[in-house]
Amino acid sequence: MRTKKQAQDAVLLDPTKRQALDNDMDRFIAKARRLPKDEAITLVKAQAPVLFDSYFPFLNALEEAKIQAEKNKKIADARRDAIANALLETPKRLDAPPENAKGLIGGLSQISLSDFIQLGLYGGLATLSMFTAYSNVLANLLGTGLPIFIDDPSKAKFIALLSVGAAAAIKNLPSMFKRETEKSLCKRVITGITGLSAFAWMALFSAEYNGLSSDLPDLDFSLESNNSGNWLSFTQIFTEVMVSACLFMRVTSILDTYQPPQKRDNTEHGMLEADLVEAEVMCTPNNNTSAQAKNANTQLKAEKEAFTNDALARLAVAQAQYNDLHK
Structure with a gap:
């Protein structure tokens, strides 16, 4: 199973998706170059991030990780509380079987x-x-x-x-x-x-x-x-x-x-204690996952800004060529 970092690198370096993104941006620039310069720049600045996000949805990885972490914590808290309540109602020791008490x-x-x-x-x-x-x-x-x-x-x-x-x-x-x-x-x-x-x-x-x-x-x-x-x-x-x-x-x-012993250990109680320890661990925030998501988000933001700047540069070239042809 690939880690989040590996998946992120694969997305960022995927030449097929990047080429498709560039093609879509070129088609948009081909239409926008006919507009006045300021209006064309405004449209490209707005459209470039939208296109980038459609091809690379991991851009919101940090926010998505936070939302998912909150959901997971609620589920873990509910499971922990259920186990704790069951543990309170489960006796630690039980009466020994009849053959052991005679x-x-x-x-x-x-x-x-x-x-x-x-x-x-x-x-x-x-x-x-x-x-x-x-x-x-x-x-x-x-x-x-x-x-x-x-x-x-x-x-x-x-x-x-x-x-x-x-x-x-x-x-x-x-x-x-x-x-x-x-x-x-x-x-x-x-x-x-x-x-x-x-x-x-x-x-x-x-x-x-x-x-x-x-x-x-x-x-x-x-x-x-x-x-x-x-x-x-x-x-x-x-x-x-x-x-x-x-x-x-x-x-x-x-x-x-x-x-002879009149009581014996309740194995169910021991299992619930082990489950409670595991549930407590699950309730602890995973800072490592959050850091990975933050790192992915930072890199993708930089990529999006670079893509937007590149689109504006290509727009300037396309408008210059268009104006030369229609003088």
Whole structure:
């Protein structure tokens, strides 16, 4: 395929087209030489560029290149925007095929001794903590002596189950986030709250039950003495719920290490990213093409001016010959 420069040179140096252009100009001059000098010069100055442009349409190469470049840029911009919108709607990762997501039992067959001990320890402690929270809430409800709970203890049992549901809900709270950083931050917050709650429970417990340290100062933290028991009950139940959630999160994190990949890369997303990079390149103006068009236009303008001047010179010769014949 010829470059624009090669095509331009071929047009400029094409002897056939140049000879045809000269013949047309000679025929026009043959008619114009009969007119008065000034009128003939005006007509030749106007006709010569028109004839030149009809034979060499690349004269407007720069303007045409600019118009075409604008059209191409609009098309490229529209394609880039379409790809960008499609990329936003296309997930980067997809769910793994069913055959890749069924191996937890098989994975646990290779569990290490350390993880096996941790699963048993943390799972047992989490279950014990939830049962303790359930028992604590149930005991407090039955201890109120309200007839509704005395006559029908099942109501108190169902209400006490809320502590188990609360622990499960808090444990699953990190799964509400999509990014791993957000999930990790949520787990840290839950763990931090659990630590503070455990510290508050130990402080309140020590203040309420001095035991062998009854000679130490009372740590009531400026709470009213008749309300300290209420605060202790609240903090104890809250701590039991939070401890259960934290321990079950640890159990889940161990189990996740033996799960096969649940996600896979979306090849369509990768292809769209590559297409977007290509589209961005296409949206960048091609300065090289513009420079070539400008150079072609400059050369052709010079050729047209030379052709016009040559036509005027030939007109002067033709008029002189015509006047000599008709003296």
